[in-house]
Amino acid sequence: MAEALGSMARFTWDAQGVRIQWSDGRATEFASLWLRDNCPGDRDPGNGQRLVDIADVPATPRLRVVRIDDGALVVNWEGESREDRFALAWLDGQSRPRSERRPELAVRHWLDGAAIDARTFFAARTLAEIEHDGAARVDWLTRLAQDGLAFIHGVPARDRALLHAAALLGFVAETNYGLLFDVRSVAQPENLAYSDFGLGLHTDNPYRNPVPGFQALHVLVASPEGGDSLFADGFAIAEHLRATAPEAFDRLARTPVPFLYRSRDAELYSETPLIRLSATGAIEAVHYNNRSIAPLTLAGEELRTFYEAYRRFALLLREPRFQVRTRLGSGDLVVFDNQRTLHGRTAFSSARFPRHLQGCYLTRDSVLSRLAVLRRDLPQ
Amino acid sequence: MAEALGSMARFTWDAQGVRIQWSDGRATEFASLWLRDNCPGDRDPGNGQRLVDIADVPATPRLRVVRIDDGALVVNWEGESREDRFALAWLDGQSRPRSERRPELAVRHWLDGAAIDARTFFAARTLAEIEHDGAARVDWLTRLAQDGLAFIHGVPARDRALLHAAALLGFVAETNYGLLFDVRSVAQPENLAYSDFGLGLHTDNPYRNPVPGFQALHVLVASPEGGDSLFADGFAIAEHLRATAPEAFDRLARTPVPFLYRSRDAELYSETPLIRLSATGAIEAVHYNNRSIAPLTLAGEELRTFYEAYRRFALLLREPRFQVRTRLGSGDLVVFDNQRTLHGRTAFSSARFPRHLQGCYLTRDSVLSRLAVLRRDLPQ
Numbered sequence A, B: 001m002a003e004a005l006g007s008m009a010r011f012t013w014d015a016q017g018v019r020i021q022w023s024d025g026r027a028t029e030f031a032s033l034w035l036r037d038n039c040p041g042d043r044d045p046g047n048g049q050r051l052v053d054i055a056d057v058p059a060t061p062r063l064r065v066v067r068i069d070d071g072a073l074v075v076n077w078e079g080e081s082r083e084d085r086f087a088l089a090w091l092d093g094q095s096r097p098r099s100e101r102r103p104e105l106a107v108r109h110w111l112d113g114a115a116i117d118a119r120t121f122f123a124a125r126t127l128a129e130i131e132h133d134g135a136a137r138v139d140w141l142t143r144l145a146q147d148g149l150a151f152i153h154g155v156p157a158r159d160r161a162l163l164h165a166a167a168l169l170g171f172v173a174e175t176n177y178g179l180l181f182d183v184r185s186v187a188q189p190e191n192l193a194y195s196d197f198g199l200g201l202h203t204d205n206p207y208r209n210p211v212p213g214f215q216a217l218h219v220l221v222a223s224p225e226g227g228d229s230l231f232a233d234g235f236a237i238a239e240h241l242r243a244t245a246p247e248a249f250d251r252l253a254r255t256p257v258p259f260l261y262r263s264r265d266a267e268l269y270s271e272t273p274l275i276r277l278s279a280t281g282a283i284e285a286v287h288y289n290n291r292s293i294a295p296l297t298l299a300g301e302e303l304r305t306f307y308e309a310y311r312r313f314a315l316l317l318r319e320p321r322f323q324v325r326t327r328l329g330s331g332d333l334v335v336f337d338n339q340r341t342l343h344g345r346t347a348f349s350s351a352r353f354p355r356h357l358q359g360c361y362l363t364r365d366s367v368l369s370r371l372a373v374l375r376r377d378l379p380q
Helices: A032-037 A088-094 A125-132 A134-147 A161-167 A234-244 A248-253 A302-316 A364-376 B032-037 B088-094 B127-133 B135-148 B161-167 B234-244 B246-254 B300-318 B364-374
Strands: A008-014 A017-024 A027-031 A063-069 A074-079 A083-087 A123-126 A151-154 A181-183 A199-202 A214-221 A228-234 A257-262 A268-273 A275-277 A282-286 A324-326 A333-337 A341-347 A356-362 B006-016 B016-020 B025-033 B063-069 B072-077 B083-087 B123-126 B151-153 B181-183 B197-201 B214-221 B230-234 B255-262 B267-272 B275-277 B283-284 B325-326 B331-335 B341-345 B354-360
Touching: A008 A063, A017 A032, A017 A063, A017 A074, A017 A088, A027 A032, A027 A088, A032 A083, A032 B300, A074 A088, A083 A088, A088 A134, A088 B181, A088 B325, A123 A125, A123 A134, A125 A134, A125 A333, A134 A151, A134 A333, A134 A364, A161 A214, A161 B083, A199 A228, A199 A282, A214 A248, A228 A234, A234 A248, A248 A275, A248 A302, A248 B006, A248 B255, A268 B072, A302 B025, A302 B032, A333 A341, A341 B181, A356 A364, A364 B267, B006 B072, B016 B032, B016 B063, B016 B072, B016 B364, B025 B032, B025 B088, B072 B088, B083 B088, B083 B267, B123 B127, B123 B135, B127 B135, B127 B151, B135 B151, B135 B331, B135 B364, B161 B214, B161 B354, B197 B230, B234 B300, B246 B275, B246 B300, B300 B341, B331 B341
Parallel strands: A123 A151, B123 B151
Antiparallel strands: A008 A017, A017 A027, A063 A074, A074 A083, A151 A333, A181 A356, A199 A341, A214 A333, A214 A356, A228 A324, A228 A341, A257 A268, A275 A282, B006 B016, B016 B025, B063 B072, B072 B083, B151 B331, B181 B354, B197 B341, B214 B331, B214 B354, B230 B325, B230 B341, B255 B267, B275 B283
C-alpha cells in the first residue's frame, strides 16, 4: 500500500542541504540553495507568486539548524534570524515525477494506427457528458492530452455549435480564418482544404507563430462516400524515425524550414524544424505540411541530406500501418493536438455529396488550464 | 546603381543543377531537386499552395535541357515530357537574404539602454497616423518588429480604447486575464502586477503555452510620482551573456525551467528555457519572470551551475546601463515583443496617486501578417 505523501523514515543534514529518506524507500536531496529559493515565506500568501528575485537570495546559504516539527521541515540559516517551514508532504510531492500529480503529462504514443479502432481506442464522450459531468470532462481532457486525439459525439449539426462545445474546453484563437472556419468545397479555394482534394497527413498552419495548439473539427454534413478521416501520431512516427534512421531524425530536428501562406488578407511566414526538440532533446512538436513549405535556402550537401530525410519522413507518413482511418458522422467532433497529431482525408465528390465541417483552433494552455482547474473540484 | 531583380550575366548547367551568375557579381547554385520541388506548375494557381508531396517528387531529377526564354529559366527533365518555367526575377529573389524583402526581419539590438531616449529612439506615432496613414503604419510595425518596442500616442484615455487600437495591429489573444486586463492596485491581487509593488524587469506569462507574442499597455491614468516604466532588450543582454560568459549562456539555453501560475480560475504550467534557441542556435525567445518560476527538479552540479547562470543573468538585468527608463503619460500606448523585450516598473503609491493601465496580448503572426499585407498596398 502506498505511504501517505510526506511520510518520512529519517533525515540527515549539513550546512549545504538536507537528505530525506521517505518511508517507501525513496531518498531525496534538497540543496540549501534550492530550499532557500523555494521558501514558502517568500511567496505572496494570496497568489503564491515569489516576492524575491534570485539576485537577492544568498548565493551560498548555509543551514544552521534543521528539525522536524508537526509534519514540516523547519530550517534556520547561518548569520540570519529567519526561520522557514516546508511541509513534508509538499517536499515529497516535489521529489516525485510530475506526472503523478498531472497524469495528462504521461503521453501515450500510438504508432500502429492501422490496428486501432478509433471508436474504442480514443476517449469519446457525448456533448452532454462533457458539459454536465465534471469527472467525465476531466477524464476526456486527460486522455486528449495523453493521446493527442479525442472525440465528442452528439454535437448538434448546426452552424457555430462548434463554438459552444469549444468554450467547454478552452479559449478559441482567432486567426485570419476567423474564430471558426468552414471546411467545404468552394470554387476558388484560398486554401486547398476548401476543395474536393484528398489531403495527405499534415498539421495545420506551420506558417503561423504560434502554431495552433489544438484543433477541433465538427461534422455538419458527412459524405457517405469518400472524405474519410486519417490520423497519425507524429510523436510516435518521429520516435520511430529516431530509432531507425537517427541521422535523418537529426537532420529534420536541426533544419529550420520556411513555411509561407499568402492570401488576400493574410501573409504568414515562419521558420520551424519539422521535428522540434526541447532543450533536453525531447520531441516537443511535429510540423508537416507539404502545401506550405516555402523554397529552402539550403544548398549542397545540406540540401541533399535534408531532402533525403524529408522524403523518408514523408514515406513513413504514407505507410498505411501508421494511419488510423475512420469515418466521422454528422454531429461528431474530433479534437487533436495540432503540434503532434497529423490529420488528413480521402478525396470526395462535392458535386455528388456535399460535405461540410467547421473547425477552430484552441490555445494549448487554456485547454490544460481548464483540465487542472476542473480536477481540483473532483473528490480526491 | 542596383541591377534590376533577375538581371543575369550568364548561366551554366548540368544534369544536377543550374549555376546563375547575376549581373551584380553574385552567383547562385540551384540544385535540380530544389528546382523540381519548387516548380511553379506544381502549385495551385489561385492560392499558391504546393499540390505535390515530396514523396511523389523524383529523388534525383536530372535536367535534360535548360534555356533562357523571355526572362525565365526553362527546364526539361530526363525521361519526362514536362517543361517548367522559373522567372529569373523570382530565382534572384530566392537567392537574396530574406531581410531584403522583409526588413522587419533585420532585428536591431539595443544593449546600452541607459543612453537611449525612448521618445526618439523607438518608433512613435499618433493613433491617427496609425489608423489613417498606411505608410506610417508599415513603418511603425517594421520598427516594432526590428526593435521589439514602439509607442503610440494620443490613444483616448478611456476604458477599452486599447482594443480599438490593438485591432489596427493584429488579433488579440484571449486568456484567463480576459481579452483586456486592468493593471491597477487592488486589495487581494491575483497577480502582483495588480499591486503598488515595483516590478523588476520581466517578460509576461512564461507559464503559458504559447507565451504571448506582443503585449500592449495603455495608460489611462499616469502616476505623477513613481510607476516609471523600465525596458530592456532581452536578446541584446542574452548575446552579451553569450559573449562574456558562454557557459552560463549554454546552461540557461539547455535547462528547461518550470513556470507555474495558479489562481481561482486558471492553472498554467509550462517548461521553457530562460533563453530559447532556434535549431541553428539563434536566440528565439527570452523568458524571465522570477515571480512564477516553480521549484526546479535539478540536483547536484546541474542545480549549482544553473543557479549560478540564473543569478548572473538576473544581475545583468539589474544593471542600470542596460535599462531604458521612461515615464508614460495618459493616452500613451506601448507595444513590445513579449518574447524579447523585458519590462518593469518602479513602485508607486496608489493611496496618494491612482495609476491605471489596461493591457492585452496580440498574437505574433497576426501582427507580422498585418504588416506584410499593408506593405503590398504601398507604392513600390
